[in-house]
Amino acid sequence: MDPIAKGKLAVESLKSFVNNSLSNKEPWQIVTMTTGAVLASVWFFDFINQDESVPSRLKKTVFRLARKIPAVARRIDSEMSNMRKTFEDEVRHRNEKIDYITNLPESGKNREEILKQVNAYLELGDYDWKKGYVSGTVYFHNPELIELLTEVYGLASYTNPLHPDVFPGVCKMEAEVVRIAANLFHGSPSACGTMTTGGTESILMACKAYRDYAKFERGIKHPEIVLPKTAHPAFDKAALYFGMRIKHVPVDPATTKVNIRAMKNSISKNTCMLVGSVPNFPYGTMDDIEAIAELGRRYNIPVHVDACLGGFVIVFMQKAGYKLPPFDFSVPGVTSISADTHKYGFAPKGSSVVLYSEPKYRHHQFTVTTDWPGGVYGSPCVSGSRAGGIIAACWATMMYFGLDGYVEATKKIVSTTKKIEEGLRKMKGIFVFGTADTSVVAIGSNDFHIYRLSDAITKRGWNINALQFPPGMHLCVTYMHTAEGVAERFLSDIQEELEKILKEPVKEVGGKFAVYGMSQSVPDRSIVGDFTRCFLDSMYYTPSQPNGTANSKSVV
Known part of the structure:
Protein backbone atom coordinates (compact mmCIF):
# COMPACT_ATOMS: atom_id res chain seq x y z
CA MET A 1 0.00 0.00 0.00
CA ASP A 2 1.39 3.40 -0.98
CA PRO A 3 1.95 6.17 1.67
CA ILE A 4 -1.03 8.25 0.49
CA ALA A 5 -3.42 5.33 0.85
CA LYS A 6 -1.99 4.56 4.29
CA GLY A 7 -2.58 8.15 5.32
CA LYS A 8 -6.18 8.11 4.16
CA LEU A 9 -6.78 4.83 5.99
CA ALA A 10 -5.33 6.27 9.20
CA VAL A 11 -7.57 9.35 8.95
CA GLU A 12 -10.64 7.21 8.40
CA SER A 13 -9.71 5.01 11.35
CA LEU A 14 -9.29 8.07 13.58
CA LYS A 15 -12.64 9.51 12.46
CA SER A 16 -14.34 6.20 13.14
CA PHE A 17 -12.77 5.98 16.60
CA VAL A 18 -13.85 9.53 17.53
CA ASN A 19 -17.40 9.03 16.21
CA ASN A 20 -17.81 5.74 18.09
CA SER A 21 -16.43 7.26 21.28
CA LEU A 22 -18.87 10.19 21.16
CA SER A 23 -21.90 8.32 19.84
CA ASN A 24 -23.52 8.09 23.27
CA LYS A 25 -22.76 11.70 24.25
CA GLU A 26 -25.27 14.55 24.37
CA PRO A 27 -24.54 17.60 22.15
CA TRP A 28 -23.91 19.80 25.18
CA GLN A 29 -21.37 17.27 26.46
CA ILE A 30 -19.51 17.33 23.14
CA VAL A 31 -19.49 21.14 23.13
CA THR A 32 -18.23 21.22 26.73
CA MET A 33 -15.50 18.68 26.06
CA THR A 34 -14.39 20.51 22.91
CA THR A 35 -14.32 23.89 24.66
CA GLY A 36 -12.42 22.44 27.61
CA ALA A 37 -9.88 20.79 25.33
CA VAL A 38 -9.32 24.05 23.42
CA LEU A 39 -8.93 26.09 26.61
CA ALA A 40 -6.57 23.50 28.08
CA SER A 41 -4.48 23.55 24.90
CA VAL A 42 -4.29 27.36 24.96
CA TRP A 43 -3.31 27.31 28.65
CA PHE A 44 -0.64 24.67 28.05
CA PHE A 45 0.78 26.56 25.06
CA ASP A 46 0.93 29.76 27.10
CA PHE A 47 2.49 27.88 30.04
CA ILE A 48 5.39 26.47 28.04
CA ASN A 49 5.98 29.68 26.05
CA GLN A 50 6.42 32.20 28.87
CA ASP A 51 9.57 34.26 29.36
CA GLU A 52 10.99 31.83 31.93
CA SER A 53 11.55 28.13 31.45
CA VAL A 54 9.20 25.63 33.08
CA PRO A 55 11.88 24.36 35.54
CA SER A 56 12.68 27.92 36.58
CA ARG A 57 9.01 28.72 37.24
CA LEU A 58 8.48 25.45 39.13
CA LYS A 59 11.52 26.20 41.29
CA LYS A 60 10.21 29.69 42.07
CA THR A 61 6.81 28.26 42.92
CA VAL A 62 8.38 25.78 45.35
CA PHE A 63 10.39 28.55 47.03
CA ARG A 64 7.34 30.81 47.21
CA LEU A 65 5.32 28.09 48.91
CA ALA A 66 8.19 27.23 51.24
CA ARG A 67 8.31 30.85 52.44
CA LYS A 68 4.74 30.45 53.66
CA ILE A 69 5.82 27.83 56.19
CA PRO A 70 5.79 29.67 59.55
CA ALA A 71 9.25 28.51 60.69
CA VAL A 72 10.81 29.42 57.34
CA ALA A 73 9.02 32.78 57.24
CA ARG A 74 10.25 33.65 60.73
CA ARG A 75 13.83 32.78 59.83
CA ILE A 76 13.70 34.85 56.67
CA ASP A 77 12.12 37.81 58.48
CA SER A 78 14.85 37.62 61.12
CA GLU A 79 17.61 37.58 58.50
CA MET A 80 15.98 40.45 56.63
CA SER A 81 15.80 42.49 59.82
CA ASN A 82 19.48 41.82 60.52
CA MET A 83 20.43 42.71 56.96
CA ARG A 84 18.41 45.93 57.07
CA LYS A 85 20.12 46.92 60.32
CA THR A 86 23.55 46.11 58.87
CA PHE A 87 22.97 48.33 55.85
CA GLU A 88 21.59 51.20 57.93
CA ASP A 89 24.47 50.93 60.39
CA GLU A 90 26.91 51.28 57.48
CA VAL A 91 25.10 54.42 56.29
CA ARG A 92 25.10 55.89 59.79
CA HIS A 93 28.82 55.16 60.12
CA ARG A 94 29.63 56.85 56.80
CA ASN A 95 27.59 59.94 57.69
CA GLU A 96 28.22 60.18 61.43
CA LYS A 97 30.36 63.31 61.14
CA ILE A 98 27.44 65.46 59.98
CA ASP A 99 23.91 65.79 61.32
CA TYR A 100 21.00 65.11 58.99
CA ILE A 101 18.75 67.93 57.78
CA THR A 102 15.21 66.64 57.29
CA ASN A 103 13.24 69.90 57.32
CA LEU A 104 13.79 73.13 55.45
CA PRO A 105 15.72 75.67 57.48
CA GLU A 106 13.59 78.55 58.78
CA SER A 107 15.55 80.99 56.65
CA GLY A 108 17.79 80.50 53.65
CA LYS A 109 21.51 80.02 54.12
CA ASN A 110 24.11 82.28 52.54
CA ARG A 111 26.62 81.26 49.90
CA GLU A 112 29.48 80.58 52.31
CA GLU A 113 27.35 78.38 54.58
CA ILE A 114 26.03 76.33 51.67
CA LEU A 115 29.45 75.80 50.09
CA LYS A 116 30.95 74.86 53.45
CA GLN A 117 28.23 72.29 54.01
CA VAL A 118 28.49 70.89 50.48
CA ASN A 119 32.26 70.47 50.85
CA ALA A 120 31.75 68.68 54.15
CA TYR A 121 29.25 66.30 52.52
CA LEU A 122 31.63 65.58 49.63
CA GLU A 123 34.41 64.66 52.07
CA LEU A 124 32.32 61.84 53.57
CA GLY A 125 33.40 58.30 52.70
CA ASP A 126 36.25 55.92 53.43
CA TYR A 127 37.93 55.68 50.01
CA ASP A 128 40.47 58.07 48.54
CA TRP A 129 39.35 57.96 44.90
CA LYS A 130 41.54 60.92 43.94
CA LYS A 131 44.65 58.83 44.68
CA GLY A 132 43.48 55.86 42.60
CA TYR A 133 42.16 53.58 45.35
CA VAL A 134 38.81 53.00 43.60
CA SER A 135 37.93 50.73 40.68
CA GLY A 136 36.19 52.71 37.93
CA THR A 137 33.61 55.16 39.37
CA VAL A 138 35.56 58.38 38.65
CA TYR A 139 37.59 58.22 35.45
CA PHE A 140 39.48 61.52 35.44
CA HIS A 141 40.21 64.25 37.94
CA ASN A 142 41.88 67.52 37.13
CA PRO A 143 41.20 70.79 39.01
CA GLU A 144 41.70 72.84 35.84
CA LEU A 145 39.07 70.83 33.93
CA ILE A 146 36.69 70.91 36.90
CA GLU A 147 36.97 74.69 37.05
CA LEU A 148 36.23 74.96 33.33
CA LEU A 149 33.26 72.59 33.43
CA THR A 150 31.84 74.28 36.51
CA GLU A 151 31.84 77.56 34.62
CA VAL A 152 30.39 75.98 31.45
CA TYR A 153 27.65 74.20 33.37
CA GLY A 154 26.80 77.41 35.19
CA LEU A 155 26.39 79.26 31.91
CA ALA A 156 24.08 76.55 30.50
CA SER A 157 22.44 75.41 33.73
CA TYR A 158 18.99 76.77 32.86
CA THR A 159 18.95 75.64 29.23
CA PHE A 401 40.95 67.05 25.28
CA GLY A 402 40.86 66.93 21.50
CA LEU A 403 42.06 63.85 19.64
CA ASP A 404 45.63 64.09 20.91
CA GLY A 405 44.52 64.39 24.52
CA TYR A 406 42.32 61.31 24.34
CA VAL A 407 44.97 59.26 22.56
CA GLU A 408 47.55 60.17 25.18
CA ALA A 409 45.15 59.28 28.01
CA THR A 410 44.36 55.96 26.30
CA LYS A 411 48.08 55.12 26.03
CA LYS A 412 48.51 55.63 29.77
CA ILE A 413 45.36 53.74 30.77
CA VAL A 414 45.92 50.71 28.53
CA SER A 415 49.64 50.44 29.32
CA THR A 416 48.84 50.60 33.05
CA THR A 417 46.18 47.92 32.63
CA LYS A 418 48.63 45.62 30.85
CA LYS A 419 51.25 46.27 33.50
CA ILE A 420 48.81 45.27 36.24
CA GLU A 421 47.65 42.22 34.27
CA GLU A 422 51.24 41.09 33.73
CA GLY A 423 52.01 41.51 37.42
CA LEU A 424 48.93 39.58 38.52
CA ARG A 425 49.65 36.68 36.15
CA LYS A 426 53.01 36.15 37.88
CA MET A 427 51.42 35.70 41.31
CA LYS A 428 50.69 32.26 42.75
CA GLY A 429 47.19 31.38 43.92
CA ILE A 430 45.23 33.54 41.49
CA PHE A 431 44.40 33.57 37.78
CA VAL A 432 43.25 36.24 35.31
CA PHE A 433 39.90 35.77 33.59
CA GLY A 434 40.41 35.80 29.82
CA THR A 435 42.60 38.62 28.50
CA ALA A 436 42.35 42.26 29.52
CA ASP A 437 41.49 43.73 26.13
CA THR A 438 41.05 47.32 27.29
CA SER A 439 41.02 48.68 30.84
CA VAL A 440 39.60 45.97 33.14
CA VAL A 441 41.53 43.15 34.81
CA ALA A 442 39.53 40.39 36.54
CA ILE A 443 41.00 37.70 38.79
CA GLY A 444 39.81 34.57 40.55
CA SER A 445 41.35 31.70 42.51
CA ASN A 446 41.21 27.92 42.56
CA ASP A 447 43.16 27.75 45.82
CA PHE A 448 41.10 29.91 48.20
CA HIS A 449 37.91 31.96 48.23
CA ILE A 450 38.76 35.10 46.26
CA TYR A 451 36.51 37.22 48.49
CA ARG A 452 39.12 36.82 51.23
CA LEU A 453 41.48 38.80 49.02
CA SER A 454 38.74 41.34 48.30
CA ASP A 455 38.18 41.77 52.02
CA ALA A 456 41.89 42.06 52.75
CA ILE A 457 42.65 44.81 50.22
CA THR A 458 39.44 46.64 51.14
CA LYS A 459 40.92 46.96 54.61
CA ARG A 460 43.97 48.52 52.94
CA GLY A 461 41.75 51.24 51.47
CA TRP A 462 40.98 49.77 48.02
CA ASN A 463 37.46 49.73 46.63
CA ILE A 464 37.28 46.78 44.22
CA ASN A 465 34.34 45.28 42.31
CA ALA A 466 33.28 41.79 43.41
CA LEU A 467 32.07 39.33 40.75
CA GLN A 468 29.89 36.24 41.06
CA PHE A 469 29.13 33.01 39.17
CA PRO A 470 32.04 32.29 39.49
CA PRO A 471 33.40 34.41 42.36
CA GLY A 472 35.97 36.94 41.30
CA MET A 473 37.07 40.55 41.58
CA HIS A 474 38.16 43.15 39.08
CA LEU A 475 39.95 46.46 38.87
CA CYS A 476 38.66 48.95 36.31
CA VAL A 477 41.71 51.08 35.55
CA THR A 478 41.11 54.83 35.28
CA TYR A 479 43.35 57.79 34.61
CA MET A 480 44.00 58.09 38.36
CA HIS A 481 45.65 54.66 38.32
CA THR A 482 48.20 55.92 35.78
CA ALA A 483 49.77 58.26 38.34
CA GLU A 484 53.25 57.31 39.47
CA GLY A 485 53.31 54.48 42.00
CA VAL A 486 49.61 53.59 42.01
CA ALA A 487 49.86 50.39 39.93
CA GLU A 488 52.93 49.33 41.92
CA ARG A 489 51.08 49.96 45.20
CA PHE A 490 48.11 47.86 44.04
CA LEU A 491 50.30 44.93 42.96
CA SER A 492 52.34 45.12 46.16
CA ASP A 493 49.21 45.09 48.34
CA ILE A 494 47.79 42.13 46.42
CA GLN A 495 51.05 40.19 46.74
CA GLU A 496 51.38 40.85 50.47
CA GLU A 497 47.80 39.80 51.20
CA LEU A 498 48.13 36.74 48.96
CA GLU A 499 51.11 35.51 50.97
CA LYS A 500 49.08 35.76 54.17
CA ILE A 501 46.02 34.04 52.69
CA LEU A 502 47.95 31.14 51.15
CA LYS A 503 49.22 30.20 54.60
CA GLU A 504 45.60 29.31 55.50
CA PRO A 505 43.87 28.76 52.13
CA VAL A 506 40.81 26.96 53.54
CA LYS A 507 39.86 29.70 55.98
CA GLU A 508 36.32 31.06 55.57
CA VAL A 509 35.47 34.50 54.19
CA GLY A 510 34.88 37.18 56.82
CA GLY A 511 33.45 40.67 56.98
CA LYS A 512 30.89 42.07 54.55
CA PHE A 513 32.22 39.83 51.78
CA ALA A 514 30.93 36.83 53.72
CA VAL A 515 27.43 38.18 53.10
CA TYR A 516 28.18 38.63 49.40
CA GLY A 517 29.61 35.13 49.18
CA MET A 518 26.63 33.70 51.01
CA SER A 519 24.23 35.34 48.58
CA GLN A 520 25.64 33.25 45.72
CA SER A 521 24.81 30.02 47.52
CA VAL A 522 21.18 30.94 48.22
CA PRO A 523 19.06 28.93 45.74
CA ASP A 524 16.02 31.17 46.22
CA ARG A 525 17.18 34.26 44.31
CA SER A 526 14.09 36.18 45.44
CA ILE A 527 15.66 36.34 48.92
CA VAL A 528 18.82 37.82 47.42
CA GLY A 529 16.55 40.28 45.62
CA ASP A 530 14.98 41.25 48.95
CA PHE A 531 18.45 41.80 50.44
CA THR A 532 19.28 44.06 47.50
CA ARG A 533 16.09 46.06 48.03
CA CYS A 534 17.11 46.53 51.66
CA PHE A 535 20.43 47.89 50.46
CA LEU A 536 18.70 50.30 48.09
CA ASP A 537 16.37 51.38 50.90
CA SER A 538 19.40 52.19 53.04
CA MET A 539 20.58 54.73 50.45
CA TYR A 540 17.56 56.84 51.42
CA TYR A 541 18.00 56.43 55.15
CA THR A 542 17.35 59.43 57.38
CA PRO A 543 16.94 59.18 61.16
CA SER A 544 13.48 59.23 62.69
CA GLN A 545 12.76 62.46 64.55
CA PRO A 546 10.12 63.00 67.25
CA ASN A 547 7.24 65.27 66.27
CA GLY A 548 8.64 65.67 62.78
CA THR A 549 11.56 67.83 63.92
CA ALA A 550 15.17 67.48 62.90
CA ASN A 551 18.51 68.73 64.01
CA SER A 552 19.69 71.12 61.32
CA LYS A 553 22.71 72.71 62.91
CA SER A 554 25.43 73.91 60.60
CA VAL A 555 28.48 71.84 59.83
CA VAL A 556 31.32 72.44 62.24
Missing part, protein backbone atom coordinates in the same frame (compact mmCIF):
# COMPACT_ATOMS: atom_id res chain seq x y z
CA ASN A 160 16.73 72.82 27.99
CA PRO A 161 17.03 71.14 24.56
CA LEU A 162 13.31 70.28 24.74
CA HIS A 163 12.88 73.85 23.46
CA PRO A 164 15.19 74.03 20.42
CA ASP A 165 13.72 77.33 19.31
CA VAL A 166 14.67 78.92 22.64
CA PHE A 167 18.05 77.17 23.10
CA PRO A 168 19.36 76.33 19.60
CA GLY A 169 22.96 76.55 20.76
CA VAL A 170 22.58 73.67 23.21
CA CYS A 171 20.92 71.56 20.51
CA LYS A 172 23.84 72.37 18.22
CA MET A 173 26.29 71.17 20.85
CA GLU A 174 24.37 67.92 21.27
CA ALA A 175 24.32 67.37 17.51
CA GLU A 176 28.07 67.95 17.39
CA VAL A 177 28.76 65.50 20.24
CA VAL A 178 26.70 62.84 18.43
CA ARG A 179 28.44 63.47 15.10
CA ILE A 180 31.91 63.41 16.69
CA ALA A 181 31.07 60.09 18.37
CA ALA A 182 29.60 58.62 15.17
CA ASN A 183 32.76 59.54 13.27
CA LEU A 184 34.98 58.02 15.96
CA PHE A 185 33.04 54.76 15.60
CA HIS A 186 33.44 54.87 11.80
CA GLY A 187 29.83 55.69 11.07
CA SER A 188 28.82 56.67 7.55
CA PRO A 189 27.24 60.07 6.79
CA SER A 190 23.90 58.34 7.52
CA ALA A 191 24.96 57.42 11.06
CA CYS A 192 23.00 59.26 13.74
CA GLY A 193 22.02 59.11 17.39
CA THR A 194 21.21 61.09 20.52
CA MET A 195 22.75 61.95 23.83
CA THR A 196 21.29 60.35 26.97
CA THR A 197 21.81 60.59 30.71
CA GLY A 198 24.02 57.51 30.90
CA GLY A 199 24.74 54.03 29.66
CA THR A 200 21.55 52.54 31.05
CA GLU A 201 19.39 55.02 29.17
CA SER A 202 21.43 54.51 26.00
CA ILE A 203 20.80 50.76 26.23
CA LEU A 204 17.13 51.30 27.07
CA MET A 205 16.72 53.48 24.01
CA ALA A 206 18.34 50.95 21.68
CA CYS A 207 16.07 48.21 23.03
CA LYS A 208 13.00 50.42 22.67
CA ALA A 209 13.99 51.28 19.10
CA TYR A 210 14.42 47.63 18.12
CA ARG A 211 11.25 46.56 19.91
CA ASP A 212 9.22 49.05 17.89
CA TYR A 213 11.15 48.32 14.70
CA ALA A 214 10.38 44.63 15.14
CA LYS A 215 6.74 45.35 15.89
CA PHE A 216 5.96 47.85 13.14
CA GLU A 217 8.39 46.84 10.40
CA ARG A 218 8.67 43.07 10.87
CA GLY A 219 5.42 42.09 12.57
CA ILE A 220 7.07 40.54 15.64
CA LYS A 221 4.59 40.53 18.54
CA HIS A 222 6.84 39.07 21.25
CA PRO A 223 10.32 40.55 20.66
CA GLU A 224 13.31 38.80 22.21
CA ILE A 225 16.81 40.05 22.99
CA VAL A 226 19.64 37.53 22.56
CA LEU A 227 22.73 38.53 24.51
CA PRO A 228 25.69 37.15 26.49
CA LYS A 229 25.17 36.48 30.18
CA THR A 230 27.98 39.00 30.77
CA ALA A 231 25.99 41.81 29.11
CA HIS A 232 24.99 44.72 31.33
CA PRO A 233 21.81 44.35 33.46
CA ALA A 234 20.44 47.45 31.72
CA PHE A 235 19.24 45.05 29.01
CA ASP A 236 17.25 43.12 31.63
CA LYS A 237 15.86 46.42 32.85
CA ALA A 238 14.84 47.31 29.30
CA ALA A 239 13.09 43.95 28.93
CA LEU A 240 11.13 44.60 32.13
CA TYR A 241 10.23 48.15 31.13
CA PHE A 242 9.29 47.40 27.53
CA GLY A 243 7.68 43.97 27.81
CA MET A 244 10.45 42.15 25.96
CA ARG A 245 11.95 38.73 26.49
CA ILE A 246 15.58 37.93 27.26
CA LYS A 247 17.67 34.95 26.18
CA HIS A 248 21.00 34.86 28.01
CA VAL A 249 23.75 33.07 26.11
CA PRO A 250 26.65 31.36 27.95
CA VAL A 251 30.23 32.51 27.50
CA ASP A 252 33.34 30.46 26.90
CA PRO A 253 34.77 29.72 30.39
CA ALA A 254 38.35 30.22 29.18
CA THR A 255 38.01 33.38 27.09
CA THR A 256 34.83 34.75 28.80
CA LYS A 257 33.63 35.75 25.31
CA VAL A 258 30.12 34.88 24.17
CA ASN A 259 29.66 31.42 22.71
CA ILE A 260 28.74 32.15 19.10
CA ARG A 261 27.28 28.68 18.46
CA ALA A 262 25.03 29.04 21.50
CA MET A 263 23.99 32.52 20.32
CA LYS A 264 23.07 31.11 16.91
CA ASN A 265 20.99 28.38 18.54
CA SER A 266 19.16 30.98 20.64
CA ILE A 267 17.91 32.93 17.62
CA SER A 268 14.22 32.51 16.82
CA LYS A 269 11.59 34.16 14.67
CA ASN A 270 11.00 36.58 17.58
CA THR A 271 14.60 37.76 17.93
CA CYS A 272 14.64 41.53 17.52
CA MET A 273 18.28 42.27 18.39
CA LEU A 274 21.63 40.61 19.05
CA VAL A 275 24.05 42.11 21.57
CA GLY A 276 27.82 42.03 22.03
CA SER A 277 30.01 43.90 24.53
CA VAL A 278 33.31 45.71 23.87
CA PRO A 279 34.28 45.16 26.57
CA ASN A 280 31.94 43.46 29.04
CA PHE A 281 31.87 44.82 32.58
CA PRO A 282 32.78 41.70 34.64
CA TYR A 283 35.96 40.60 32.84
CA GLY A 284 36.88 43.41 30.46
CA THR A 285 36.96 41.04 27.49
CA MET A 286 35.53 41.76 24.05
CA ASP A 287 32.91 39.61 22.36
CA ASP A 288 33.52 38.61 18.75
CA ILE A 289 31.57 41.39 17.08
CA GLU A 290 32.38 40.22 13.55
CA ALA A 291 30.85 36.81 14.26
CA ILE A 292 27.79 38.33 15.93
CA ALA A 293 27.33 40.75 13.03
CA GLU A 294 27.57 37.83 10.59
CA LEU A 295 24.64 36.21 12.42
CA GLY A 296 22.79 39.53 12.21
CA ARG A 297 23.30 39.70 8.46
CA ARG A 298 22.37 36.06 7.93
CA TYR A 299 19.09 36.31 9.84
CA ASN A 300 18.36 39.98 9.15
CA ILE A 301 18.53 40.96 12.81
CA PRO A 302 19.89 44.30 14.12
CA VAL A 303 23.13 44.06 16.13
CA HIS A 304 23.85 46.33 19.08
CA VAL A 305 27.40 46.83 20.37
CA ASP A 306 27.48 47.88 24.01
CA ALA A 307 30.62 49.99 24.43
CA CYS A 308 29.32 51.93 27.41
CA LEU A 309 32.26 51.04 29.62
CA GLY A 310 35.22 51.24 27.27
CA GLY A 311 33.87 53.02 24.20
CA PHE A 312 36.05 56.08 24.57
CA VAL A 313 39.12 53.90 25.06
CA ILE A 314 38.66 51.47 22.19
CA VAL A 315 38.12 54.19 19.57
CA PHE A 316 41.55 55.64 20.35
CA MET A 317 43.51 52.40 20.88
CA GLN A 318 44.69 52.02 17.30
CA LYS A 319 46.15 55.54 17.30
CA ALA A 320 47.62 54.76 20.72
CA GLY A 321 49.47 51.80 19.23
CA TYR A 322 47.22 48.92 20.29
CA LYS A 323 45.47 46.57 17.88
CA LEU A 324 41.89 45.44 18.34
CA PRO A 325 39.59 43.32 16.14
CA PRO A 326 36.88 45.33 14.32
CA PHE A 327 34.00 46.25 16.62
CA ASP A 328 32.13 49.29 15.28
CA PHE A 329 30.16 50.53 12.25
CA SER A 330 33.06 49.40 10.04
CA VAL A 331 31.68 45.88 10.59
CA PRO A 332 28.75 45.21 8.21
CA GLY A 333 25.71 44.29 10.27
CA VAL A 334 26.45 46.48 13.30
CA THR A 335 23.42 48.77 13.51
CA SER A 336 23.85 50.54 16.87
CA ILE A 337 26.42 51.37 19.54
CA SER A 338 26.13 52.71 23.08
CA ALA A 339 29.11 54.54 24.61
CA ASP A 340 29.45 56.61 27.77
CA THR A 341 31.03 60.02 27.44
CA HIS A 342 30.98 60.26 31.25
CA LYS A 343 33.43 57.36 31.62
CA TYR A 344 36.55 57.45 29.47
CA GLY A 345 35.17 60.46 27.60
CA PHE A 346 35.90 62.18 30.97
CA ALA A 347 32.72 64.30 30.83
CA PRO A 348 30.70 64.95 34.01
CA LYS A 349 28.30 62.22 35.13
CA GLY A 350 25.01 62.16 33.30
CA SER A 351 26.08 61.93 29.66
CA SER A 352 26.24 59.12 27.14
CA VAL A 353 25.47 58.54 23.47
CA VAL A 354 23.45 55.95 21.57
CA LEU A 355 24.33 55.74 17.88
CA TYR A 356 22.59 54.09 14.90
CA SER A 357 23.85 53.17 11.44
CA GLU A 358 20.69 54.61 9.84
CA PRO A 359 17.95 57.09 10.81
CA LYS A 360 15.25 54.41 10.41
CA TYR A 361 16.33 52.87 13.73
CA ARG A 362 16.54 56.20 15.57
CA HIS A 363 13.02 57.05 14.41
CA HIS A 364 11.76 54.11 16.45
CA GLN A 365 13.62 55.43 19.50
CA PHE A 366 11.65 58.67 19.38
CA THR A 367 8.36 59.06 21.22
CA VAL A 368 5.80 61.13 19.31
CA THR A 369 2.30 62.10 20.45
CA THR A 370 0.21 63.85 17.81
CA ASP A 371 -3.24 64.23 19.44
CA TRP A 372 -2.48 65.88 22.78
CA PRO A 373 -4.46 69.11 23.45
CA GLY A 374 -1.17 70.75 24.40
CA GLY A 375 0.14 70.29 20.87
CA VAL A 376 2.26 67.80 18.99
CA TYR A 377 4.86 66.37 21.37
CA GLY A 378 8.10 64.69 20.39
CA SER A 379 10.89 63.45 22.63
CA PRO A 380 14.11 61.74 21.51
CA CYS A 381 14.72 59.70 24.66
CA VAL A 382 13.26 58.92 28.11
CA SER A 383 13.42 62.44 29.49
CA GLY A 384 11.33 65.29 28.20
CA SER A 385 13.18 68.21 29.72
CA ARG A 386 16.92 67.58 29.79
CA ALA A 387 19.86 69.30 31.45
CA GLY A 388 21.43 71.54 28.84
CA GLY A 389 24.29 72.12 31.25
CA ILE A 390 25.36 68.47 31.01
CA ILE A 391 25.31 68.61 27.21
CA ALA A 392 27.41 71.79 27.24
CA ALA A 393 29.86 70.31 29.76
CA CYS A 394 30.24 67.15 27.68
CA TRP A 395 30.87 69.20 24.55
CA ALA A 396 33.39 71.35 26.44
CA THR A 397 35.22 68.24 27.69
CA MET A 398 35.65 66.96 24.14
CA MET A 399 36.95 70.35 23.05
CA TYR A 400 39.33 70.42 26.03
